[in-house]
Amino acid sequence: MNLTYDAIARFYDLSHKTLVDDIPFLLRQAAETGGPALELGCGSGRLLVPLARAGIAVTGVDNSPEMLARAAVRLAGEPAEVRGRVRLVEGDVRSLTLPGAEPFALAYFGYNTFLHLDETAAAATLRRLRPLLRPGARLLIDVDHPLALSAAGDDPDFVLEDELRDPALGETIRQFTAYESVPGEQAVDVTWVYETSRRDDDATRVTLRYHYFYPHQYDLLFGLTGFRLLGLLGDYDDTRFDEDSERLIVVGEAE
Numbered sequence: 652m653n654l655t656y657d658a659i660a661r662f663y664d665l666s667h668k669t670l671v672d673d674i675p676f677l678l679r680q681a682a683e684t685g686g687p688a689l690e691l692g693c694g695s696g697r698l699l700v701p702l703a704r705a706g707i708a709v710t711g712v713d714n715s716p717e718m719l720a721r722a723a724v725r726l727a728g729e730p731a732e733v734r735g736r737v738r739l740v741e742g743d744v745r746s747l748t749l750p751g752a753e754p755f756a757l758a759y760f761g762y763n764t765f766l767h768l769d770e771t772a773a774a775a776t777l778r779r780l781r782p783l784l785r786p787g788a789r790l791l792i793d794v795d796h797p798l799a800l801s802a803a804g805d806d807p808d809f810v811l812e813d814e815l816r817d818p819a820l821g822e823t824i825r826q827f828t829a830y831e832s833v834p835g836e837q838a839v840d841v842t843w844v845y846e847t848s849r850r851d852d853d854a855t856r857v858t859l860r861y862h863y864f865y866p867h868q869y870d871l872l873f874g875l876t877g878f879r880l881l882g883l884l885g886d887y888d889d890t891r892f893d894e895d896s897e898r899l900i901v902v903g904e905a906e
Contacts, residue, residue, distance in 0.1 A: 692764035696722030804832030
């Protein structure tokens with residue numbers, strides 16, 4: 652169970668409401684590969700629903716019951732044919748099994764999800780994933796630029812990242828974020844603090860660890876787990892990755 656995301660589930664959609672640029676990119680990838688698709692770390696269903704609306708059968712896996720509950724609420728507002736294309740599974744991606752599932756044509760780790768895995772967990776996850784995919788299936792990993800993450804950890808002060816408005820509760824929520832490098836590791840500890848306008852003493856604070864990999868490490872990781880590296884993108888417009896890119900989008904193929 653991911654207690655971190657259970658604790659901040661109610662803030663998640665508010666803080667990600669402007670994150671939409673990755674949706675057309677994912678829809679293009681799904682159109683090229685067809686279905687079914689598998690999302691590892693599906694959260695509240697931000698990416699699941701657009702795929703299902705586009706006619707793609709998709710399975711979403713997450714280890715946070717609260718996030719999956721929000722995905723179910725999001726799906727409840729969709730037509731029956733859209734709901735029928737989505738399967739939600741509570742589980743740990745490092746030990747994932749999906750008995751009876753049709754081999755997937757596309758698997759993806761959405762925005763920064765893969766950063767939750769250290770080297771050992773990443774290898775275990777990809778080894779578990781490979782038998783669930785058909786040969787030639789596409790794998791997408793979408794993460795922050797590793798150089799940007801490394802640099803962020805050099806200044807651990809809290810920054811006011813956003814002010815969020817929750818219309819349901821009539822609250823304004825201030826989101827603070829801090830990054831701190833982990834000595835001796837390719838990792839940063841990310842702390843989020845959410846302060847609400849109605850309860851000054853009721854701040855929510857969580858810390859999680861982001862593990863980042865460089866392109867050559869993804870190449871090695873893929874080679875050890877049954878995948879082949881196809882390319883590296885720097886953004887959702889299919890530009891090639893370089894040191895100035897906003898994102899690192901790793902594109903692989905199941906061997």
